[in-house]
Every structure is written in structure tokens, then in C-alpha cells.
Amino acid sequence: MALLRLPDGAPRTPAIVISLLVVALAVVVAVAAPWLGLPDPDAMEAIPYQPPNARHWFGTDNFGRDVLSRIVWGTRLALIVAVVSSLASSILGIVLGSISGYFGGWVDGVMSRTFDVFLLIPTFFLVLLIVALFGQGLQYTMIAIALTTWPRSARIMRSQVLSLKSRVYVQSSRAAGASHPWVLTRHVVPNGLAPIVTDGTILMGFAILTEAGLSFLGLGDQNAVSWGRMIFEGQRQLRIAPWLSIFPGLALLLLVAALNLLGDGLNQAMNPQLRRQSIRARGKPPVDLGPPKAEDAGAPILDVRGLKMEYRLPKGAIRAVDGVDFTLPRGGSLGVVGESGCGKSSLGAALLQVMAPNAVYTAGDVSVAGRPILKDGQVVRAGSRDAVMDIRWTRVSIIFQSAMNALNPVLTVRQQLMEAYRLHRPAEDEAAAVARIEALFDLIGIPHRRMTAYPHELSGGMRQRVMIALSLLHEPDLVIADEPTTALDVLIQDQILGEIDALRRRLGLGLILISHDMGAVAETCDRVAVMYAGEIVEIAPTSVIFGDPRHPYTRALMGALPTVTGPKRPLETLAGEPFTPTGDIVGCRFAPRCAMATDRCRAEAPAPVAVAADHLARCHYARDDARIPA
Amino acid sequence: MTAPLLEAADLRKTFDLRAGWFSTLLGGKADQVRAVDGIDLRLIPGEVLAVVGESGSGKTTTGRLITLQDRPTGGTLRFEGRDVAGLSGAALKAYRRRVQMIFQNPFEALDPRHRVIDAVAEPLAIHGIGTAAERRARAEAALADVDLRPIARFADRHPADLSGGQLQRVAIARALILEPALIVADEPVSMLDVSVRSGVMTLMTELRRRTGVAYLTITHDLAVARYMSDRTAVMYLGAIVEEGPTEDLIAGAAHPYTRLLLQAVPEHRSGARRARIRLPGDAQSVKAIPDGCRFHPRCPMARDVCRTTEPPKVAVGPGRWAACHFAGEVLATGVAA
Numbered sequence: 032m033a034l035l036r037l038p039d040g041a042p043r044t045p046a047i048v049i050s051l052l053v054v055a056l057a058v059v060v061a062v063a064a065p066w067l068g069l070p071d072p073d074a075m076e077a078i079p080y081q082p083p084n085a086r087h088w089f090g091t092d093n094f095g096r097d098v099l100s101r102i103v104w105g106t107r108l109a110l111i112v113a114v115v116s117s118l119a120s121s122i123l124g125i126v127l128g129s130i131s132g133y134f135g136g137w138v139d140g141v142m143s144r145t146f147d148v149f150l151l152i153p154t155f156f157l158v159l160l161i162v163a164l165f166g167q168g169l170q171y172t173m174i175a176i177a178l179t180t181w182p183r184s185a186r187i188m189r190s191q192v193l194s195l196k197s198r199v200y201v202q203s204s205r206a207a208g209a210s211h212p213w214v215l216t217r218h219v220v221p222n223g224l225a226p227i228v229t230d231g232t233i234l235m236g237f238a239i240l241t242e243a244g245l246s247f248l249g250l251g252d253q254n255a256v257s258w259g260r261m262i263f264e265g266q267r268q269l270r271i272a273p274w275l276s277i278f279p280g281l282a283l284l285l286l287v288a289a290l291n292l293l294g295d296g297l298n299q300a301m302n303p304q305l306r307r308q309s310i311r312a313r314g315k316p317p318v319d320l321g322p323p324k325a326e327d328a329g330a331p332i333l334d335v336r337g338l339k340m341e342y343r344l345p346k347g348a349i350r351a352v353d354g355v356d357f358t359l360p361r362g363g364s365l366g367v368v369g370e371s372g373c374g375k376s377s378l379g380a381a382l383l384q385v386m387a388p389n390a391v392y393t394a395g396d397v398s399v400a401g402r403p404i405l406k407d408g409q410v411v412r413a414g415s416r417d418a419v420m421d422i423r424w425t426r427v428s429i430i431f432q433s434a435m436n437a438l439n440p441v442l443t444v445r446q447q448l449m450e451a452y453r454l455h456r457p458a459e460d461e462a463a464a465v466a467r468i469e470a471l472f473d474l475i476g477i478p479h480r481r482m483t484a485y486p487h488e489l490s491g492g493m494r495q496r497v498m499i500a501l502s503l504l505h506e507p508d509l510v511i512a513d514e515p516t517t518a519l520d521v522l523i524q525d526q527i528l529g530e531i532d533a534l535r536r537r538l539g540l541g542l543i544l545i546s547h548d549m550g551a552v553a554e555t556c557d558r559v560a561v562m563y564a565g566e567i568v569e570i571a572p573t574s575v576i577f578g579d580p581r582h583p584y585t586r587a588l589m590g591a592l593p594t595v596t597g598p599k600r601p602l603e604t605l606a607g608e609p610f611t612p613t614g615d616i617v618g619c620r621f622a623p624r625c626a627m628a629t630d631r632c633r634a635e636a637p638a639p640v641a642v643a644a645d646h647l648a649r650c651h652y653a654r655d656d657a658r659i660p661a
Numbered sequence: 662m663t664a665p666l667l668e669a670a671d672l673r674k675t676f677d678l679r680a681g682w683f684s685t686l687l688g689g690k691a692d693q694v695r696a697v698d699g700i701d702l703r704l705i706p707g708e709v710l711a712v713v714g715e716s717g718s719g720k721t722t723t724g725r726l727i728t729l730q731d732r733p734t735g736g737t738l739r740f741e742g743r744d745v746a747g748l749s750g751a752a753l754k755a756y757r758r759r760v761q762m763i764f765q766n767p768f769e770a771l772d773p774r775h776r777v778i779d780a781v782a783e784p785l786a787i788h789g790i791g792t793a794a795e796r797r798a799r800a801e802a803a804l805a806d807v808d809l810r811p812i813a814r815f816a817d818r819h820p821a822d823l824s825g826g827q828l829q830r831v832a833i834a835r836a837l838i839l840e841p842a843l844i845v846a847d848e849p850v851s852m853l854d855v856s857v858r859s860g861v862m863t864l865m866t867e868l869r870r871r872t873g874v875a876y877l878t879i880t881h882d883l884a885v886a887r888y889m890s891d892r893t894a895v896m897y898l899g900a901i902v903e904e905g906p907t908e909d910l911i912a913g914a915a916h917p918y919t920r921l922l923l924q925a926v927p928e929h930r931s932g933a934r935r936a937r938i939r940l941p942g943d944a945q946s947v948k949a950i951p952d953g954c955r956f957h958p959r960c961p962m963a964r965d966v967c968r969t970t971e972p973p974k975v976a977v978g979p980g981r982w983a984a985c986h987f988a989g990e991v992l993a994t995g996v997a998a
């Protein structure tokens with residue numbers, strides 16, 4: 032059952048467990064039918080029309096046959112119909128859908144039309160035709176069901192294959208010389224089967240219902256014991272012997288419902304989007320510090336002390352931000368660098384309380400312009416709402432990573448800016464809003480006539496500029512920009528960074544630039560914080576970080592940078608893997624990759640060492656000149 | 662002069678944008694995109710050529726043409742002296758054994774259902790080389806070659822359990838296992854973190870020294886080209902606009918576009934704020950390649966002649982040329998607006 036290898040996080044909801052039990056019971060009953068010691072389902076031996084009693088639990092029918100026995104044997108028929116016809120249907124669908132999707136072009140054109148035509152044929156009509164041509168029989172019923180349902184699987188498979196065939200690993204196999212059948216059978220089809228399998232269970236339910244319906248109409252196999260026929264025969268005696276139709280009806284309902292539920296459950300379990308299991312975490316309760324203090328003009332725009340934020344997962348917690356301290360003066364700029372997963376984005380989000388639902392603060396204070404918004408890991412409330420609401424977007428705004436895809440596709444750029452403007456300044460009139468927006472467009476260098484464009488009509492660079500405009504809409508004092516240019520072209524990236532820098536100087540804006548691009552940070556920021564495994568391992572003025580880094584990690588990063596200026600020197604490499612901060616951490620987080628690590632490093636976590644007044648490095652040997660190679 | 666391993670002359674690829682059936686009915690013609698617009702490339706065995714350009718410049722299509730994932734619509738493509746543009750069947754399979762590819766996104770380049778060792782051994786299986794046990798042994802050796810040690814720790818894991826740098830090493834092992842003569846590497850390090858990037862770059866350089874494989878490295882980053890290549894070709898809107906030995910080209914570019922690209926590479930020194938030249942508009946689209954010099958709408962030096970006459974390849978030094986009317990001037994004094 033490799034196909035059904037459920038991911039660890041598969042939901043074990045009561046509905047799924049119950050439906051699994053029902054289906055399993057049906058299978059057991061069907062297989063064990065001959066050995067259950069029940070009377071022959073066709074034997075007309077008992078007294079007819081007995082209501083349920085100790086001998087005949089479900090009563091007997093008009094011919095004196097045992098209803099329970101007939102239901103049990105009917106399960107057999109139902110499952111055979113379900114399995115055979117949905118298997119036939121799925122196989123047909125997988126083969127034809129794969130071919131159609133993989134080869135595309137006219138093949139696909141012809142084949143998908145065929146799918147549509149087959150989907151239009153009503154099952155009953157086809158069955159009538161087949162029965163008329165070949166006579167009644169279970170095999171014809173199953174063929175008819177398969178013939179009318181396969182296009183469903185074919186369509187699913189086709190769309191799966193359409194997206195899978197352009198996967199890089201498929202191309203990679205082709206480029207290595209693999210034939211079409213090779214990649215189809217090894218890479219494309221196996222990766223596309225999951226939804227077919229889940230749909231298969233729903234198909235089974237459908238097949239059972241169809242067979243029952245056909246039997247009900249007298250079109251099924253006349254010799255088989257079928258729930259449908261039982262219901263049909265029973266409903267004539269509904270008044271005198273209701274048990275004749277009620278019990279098979281219940282059995283039918285139960286099995287079909289269980290199969291459908293199971294299909295839904297499997298679908299959820301296999302859908303990668305629904306798969307990341309996270310816990311909606313509850314942090315510490317908010318604190319109320321009473322009415323907000325008057326702003327302290329001398330206070331730094333941002334002050335962060337001991338900030339800790341973690342993501343709660345079923346397997347444990349990831350301490351993505353694990354004790355961060357820094358202060359940003361008004362108009363100052365700080366670059367945050369570090370490798371993927373070190374917690375840069377998490378830090379940005381934690382500052383403004385815009386984290387994923389499974390994130391919680393465990394400690395720390397954050398204040399903006401002297402007003403606390405987080406205290407001891409507790410969200411600060413101001414009156415009826417969180418204190419952060421008063422400053423988010425108006426005083427401090429954030430540009431998210433890949434924000435350019437965050438614009439609403441159905442509204443023009445202008446409409447979106449207007450909406451955002453109105454949100455915080457509902458009172459102001461139309462003209463003022465328009466004037467502000469036009470001024471912003473001038474600022475970021477987009478012609479006014481492009482304002483009425485929809486996001487998709489703009490290039491990536493333009494969309495990113497719109498996002499910058501959005502972040503500047505309310506003239507904030509601080510912008511947090513998370514990889515604002517990563518997805519863009521080199522030249523465009525350079526221009527946007529230039530623009531941010533110029534705006535900053537012109538407007539006296541504070542900036543936190545989160546980026547893995549050291550060059551971008553070097554050119555735009557006064558200070559740089561290097562993050563590793565949730566901690567700031569070094570923070571200093573930019574010239575110091577690049578000129579005299581003291582933390583071995585920073586030094587390794589610097590040595591690994593290829594440049595286009597100066598003499599070409601060999602690049603240093605950093606062995607090993609990034610460290611994920613979970614569980615109890617002993618010693619220095621960088622020790623496994625650190626060339627200078629000693630026993631002390633492995634035993635004792637380093638505290639930040641002040642190398643100079645404005646230079647901290649979290650390394651035992653940061654001030655030990657003898658150890659730091661020139 | 663060494664016989665070239667790969668030689669492309671006037672190589673072209675035009676894609677038809679599908680016109681709606683309605684406009685076809687009305688006699689409309691399908692739009693065409695000239696993704697690769699007549700390029701010449703030459704690569705000798707063991708050489709590394711970097712193709713540098715922004716996205717949309719046609720560098721990825723060039724790589725796909727050379728690996729025959731797409732077929733050229735014009736020009737010739739010769740490999741070891743033979744024309745390969747039309748290969749099919751067994752001959753194509755044999756070609757693919759000699760020319761391998763490394764893809765940009767290591768997170769997508771491996772089948773999530775296959776174990777690492779199977780992914781590395783797959784090319785051998787495709788070409789029916791060795792028994793299963795022999796293939797496994799060779800794949801293990803290949804994993805050792807790319808420094809994925811201890812092998813036992815990696816061989817039986819699935820791609821989801823590996824980091825980007827490790828995945829790219831697996832992809833390199835997979836590309837090398839057939840002992841190809843040429844590897845086309847499309848942005849091999851752009852998705853990797855700085856901290857692992859230099860490791861992969863160093864590894865690729867080292868493997869070339871050991872095996873004599875040639876690389877065609879496609880990148881948007883001149884700094885990467887500098888550390889990985891002998892020669893660099895700069896592409897803009899489907900054409901190569903400048904070519905030469907990498908160090909020479911970086912020391913003094915002769916095409917305004919190369920100069921701008923070089924200036925866009927951020928300095929890693931603080932406060933080193935470069936004079937940014939603001940280009941009008943976004944990158945042009947290959948849908949409508951401008952007349953005259955294809956760079957003229959964005960070129961800070963464009964003059965009248967640039968708008969009407971396509972510049973020839975101007976030789977500016979040994980093995981160096983640039984397609985600019987004023988190449989000599991640019992080489993001597995840089996870009997003056």
C-alpha cells in the first residue's frame with residue numbers, strides 16, 4: 032500500500048476512524064459470509080413476513096428468506112461491484128488521462144473532448160443499451176459503470192500530469208536520456224496517483240448506488256442478491272413489512288457514506304497544502320498598561336529586548352527568534368542577514384505581531400518610540416485593542432517577502448492604494464487621497480497613467496514598487512522590508528534598493544532591511560545584524576561587520592562572497608548544516624561548523640561579548656585577537 | 662587550435678505565441694517571440710563558458726537548445742564535429758549521455774518519491790549500464806565525489822530530508838555519473854545561501870579539474886561567472902552582446918550593458934555607494950526586439966546611429982568582442998551618458 036502511505040500528519044478525526052471501521056466491517060462480513068452460519072440467502076424455508084426476532088434478526092421476506100443473510104451476501108455483491116468497476120474505471124482513466132496530459136497538443140485536444148462526451152452519457156442510458164444488446168448480468172452492470180465514470184479519473188489524471196510533466200525532475204530525467212514511457216511510469220504517474228486513489232473511494236460509493244438503482248429498476252443481475260433489488264422488492268410491502276426495505280436501505284446508506292467520508296479524509300491527508308500540521312498556539316494573556324503614554328521624542332524608534340518567539344509544532348517547538356536585542360535610532364537603518372531559516376523573516380514578523388497562527392511569544396519587550404507594544408512576552412493592550420494597532424502601518428510598516436504577489440488581482444493598483452488610505456484616514460476627502468497617491472507614484476518612479484493598471488499588467492519590478500508605495504502611504508517612521516528585491520532582476524533590484532535608500536535619506540525614514548544579500552545590505556544600511564539559529568550572533572556598524580568581523584560565522588560568510596572588484600581570491604567554504612533551534616541547546620549553536628570551536632564552546636553557550644561600544648559578538652573568543660586569524 | 666567540443670552558429674529559437682482561434686480566423690498571424698536570436702558559441706573540451714544575462718535574455722533557452730530539450734528553429738549546432746540539431750532516437754540518447762544538465766532549483770530537481778541513491782543511479786539505469794548492484798556502487802562513489810559523506814547517511818534518504826546545498830550536490834553527482842563531456846548548468850548556485858554557495862562553486866571547479874568535463878554555466882551574477890568560468894558571454898534580448906575571457910571582461914567591459922551589469926553587483930564594502938545609472942523602464946521584452954542596436958532604448962550612450970543600424974561585432978582585444986558602435990570608447994572610458 033505504498034500509494035496510501037499516509038503522511039505522519041494524516042488527520043485521525045472521528046469521522047475518518049468510524050468510516051474506516053465501517054468499510055473494514057463490510058469487507059470482513061463480505062469475505063466471511065459463507066462461514067457466518069447464516070441460512071442460505073436464497074432458501075425459502077422460513078415462514079414469510081416474520082418481523083425481526085431472535086432467530087431472524089432482521090426478519091424474513093415474502094418468500095421466507097432470511098433478510099440478514101441476504102444483506103450479508105448483498106455486501107459481497109456491493110463490494111465486488113465497487114472494487115471491480117472503480118478499479119476498471121480508474122485504470123482506464125489513469126492510462127488515457129496520462130497520455131492525454133503528457134503528450135498534449137492535438138492528442139490532448141481529441142482525448143479531452145472524448146472524456147467530455149463520455150461524461151455526458153447517462154449511466155442508465157448506457158446500461159439500457161448494454162442490457163438490450165447483451166442481456167442482463169452483473170458484468171454488464173460493472174462495465175457500464177466503468178464506461179461512464181472513467182472520464183472522471185481521466186480528467187483528474189490529465190490535470191495532474193499536465194502540472195507534473197513540467198516538473199524539473201521530469202525534465203532532468205529526460206535530459207539524462209530517459210524515454211517518454213520511462214518518465215511517465217517512473218516519475219509522472221506515481222506522483223499523480225494520490226487524488227485518483229482518494230477519488231476511487233468516492234467512485235466506489237457511486238458504483239454501489241448505481242448498481243442498487245439499476246437493480247431497483249429491475250435492470251440488475253436477476254440471480255444475484257443485491258441491496259437494490261431487496262429495497263425494490265421490499266418497498267411494495269412497505270406497509271406490512273417495513274423491515275424488508277429499511278435494513279438494506281440502512282446498509283446501503285452506511286457503506287456509501289463511509290466511503291465518501293473516507294475519500295474526503297484521504298484527500299485532506301494527501302493534500303500538501305493542508306498537510307503542514309501546526310497548532311494554533313495560545314501565548315501569554317495580553318497585559319493592559321492603561322492609556323498610552325505620551326510619545327517620548329527622545330526614545331529610539333524601535334527598542335527590542337530579549338525577544339523570543341517560537342513556532343509550536345506537534346513534534347515540538349522551533350525557537351525561531353530566541354533572545355534578540357537591538358535598538359534602532361530614529362532614521363537609522365539596520366540590515367538583518369543570515370542563511371535561509373535562521374529566523375530573519377520571523378524576527379520581522381514578530382516585531383509587528385503579524386506572525387503565523389502557530390507562533391507565540393515566550394519572552395521579550397518591544398517598544399516603538401518609547402511606547403511598549405510587547406511586555407514580558409505579553410501583547411500590550413491599549414484600551415479595547417492591541418497597542419500595536421495604533422502604530423502598525425501608520426508608524427511602522429512592513430513589506431513582506433514576495434510581497435509583490437500579495438496585491439489583489441481584481442482591483443486596480445489605484446483602488447488598492449485608495450482602500451488602504453481610507454482604512455486609516457476615513458475622514459479625508461477624495462482629492463487629498465488622490466494627491467497623496469500621486470505623490471507616492473512620483474516618489475517611486477511610476478507614471479500616473481499606470482495607476483489604473485491591474486497588478487498582472489505590471490512587471491514584477493513595478494509591482495514591487497507599488498508595494499513600497501503602499502508601505503509609505505501613511506508616512507511611517509520605520510519600514511521593515513523583508514527581501515524586497517530577491518525575486519527581481521539584477522538591474523531592477525539595484526534600482527529599487529537605490530530608491531529605498533534615496534527615500535530613506537530624503538524622508539528621514541528608519542529601515543530594517545532583511546536580506547540574505549550581503550551586498551545589498553552593505554550599501555543600504557548603517558548597521559548590520561547577523562543572525563544564526565534564531566540569535567543575533569554579531570551586530571555592529573556596517574564597516575565593522577565587513578572590515579573587522581569578530582564572529583567566526585560572520586567571518587565565514589565574508590570569506591565566501593564572490594566579488595567582481597579587487598583581485599580574485601579563493602573562496603572560503605563553510606562545511607556542515609544550519610542549526611535548527613529546538614529542544615535543549617547546550618553550548619554554542621555554531622560550534623558544529625566552527626573551525627575555532629573548543630571544548631568550552633561545546634559546553635557553554637557564549638553570551639554577547641562587547642568588542643567595542645557598538646559592536647557585540649556572541650562568541651567566547653570575540654576579543655581574543657590571537658585566535659582570530661587576520 | 663583544439664577541435665571544439667561544441668559549436669553553435671547563428672543559433673535561433675522562435676516560439677509562436679498561440680493566437681486565439683478567432684484572430685486566426687480573421688487572418689491574424691501568431692505572435693512570435695525570438696527567445697534566441699542568432700548566437701554563436703564555441704566551447705573546447707574542459708573549458709568553462711559562462712552565459713550571463715538578466716531573466717528573459719534567453720540564457721535558459723540557450724541551455725535548453727544545447728541539451729536538445731528544445732530544438733533550434735535556425736542555425737547549426739555541432740557537437741564533436743557532428744551536427745546534432747536534428748538528432749532523434751538512439752543517436753539522441755547517445756548525445757544525452759555526453760551532455761548533461763544541472764537545474765537551478767535543487768528543491769525541485771529530484772523526484773520526491775525516489776531515494777537519493779536511486780536518483781543518482783537513474784541515468785545509469787536509463788542507459789542500461791551495469792547491474793543494479795554495480796549501479797549502486799557507482800552511485801555511492803559519485804556521492805563520495807560530491808562530498809556527501811558518510812554515504813550511508815544520505816544514500817537512503819528522500820529529497821525532502823536534505824538541505825538545498827546537499828540537494829544540489831546530489832544533482833551534480835547525478836549529472837556526472839555518466840561521465841559526460843559537457844554539463845550545462847542553469848543557475849547552479851542562485852538558489853543556495855551564501856554560506857553553501859561557495860562550497861558548490863568550489864566543488865564544480867574541482868570536479869572539472871579532476872574529470873576534464875566542460876561546463877556551460879548560465880547565471881545572472883557576474884561574480885559567480887568570475888569564480889566559475891574561463892570565458893563569459895553576455896546576453897541581452899536573445900543575442901550575445903559581448904564575449905571574452907572572464908577576468909578581462911570584468912576588468913574592463915566594452916559594451917554599455919555589461920558595464921551596467923557590473924555596476925549593479927553590490928559592493929561588499931560598507932558605504933561603497935556606487936553611482937547608479939537609472940535605466941528607463943523595465944527589461945524589454947523579447948516580443949518586440951528594437952531596431953538598430955537592441956539595447957538602444959535603455960542605453961545611456963545611445964546616439965542616432967544606434968537607433969537605425971545594428972552594431973557589428975567589434976573586436977576589442979585577443980578573443981574579445983562587443984556588439985556596440987562605440988565599443989572602443991566604452992572600453993577606454995566607460996559609460997558616459
Ligand SMILES: Nc1ncnc2c1ncn2[C@@H]1O[C@H](COP(=O)(O)OP(=O)(O)OP(=O)(O)O)[C@@H](O)[C@H]1O
Nearest residue numbers: 342349351370371372373374375376377378387389
Ligand atoms: N509557521 C511556521 N510553523 C513552523 N515553523 C516555521 C513557521 N514559519 C517558519 N518556521 C521555521 O522557523 C525558522 C525560521 O524561519 P524564517 O522564515 O524566519 O527564516 P528566514 O531567515 O526568513 O529564511 P529565508 O531566508 O528562507 O526567508 C525555520 O526553521 C522555519 O522552517
Ligand code: SF4
Nearest residue numbers: 619622625632650651
Ligand atoms: S563560541 Fe566557540 S564555537 Fe561558538 S563561534 Fe565562538 S569559537 Fe566558534
Ligand code: SF4
Nearest residue numbers: 954957960967985986
Ligand atoms: S550601439 Fe549604441 S545603443 Fe547599442 S550599446 Fe552601443 S552605444 Fe548603446
Ligand SMILES: [Mg+2]
Nearest residue numbers: 375376377432
Ligand atoms: Mg525570510
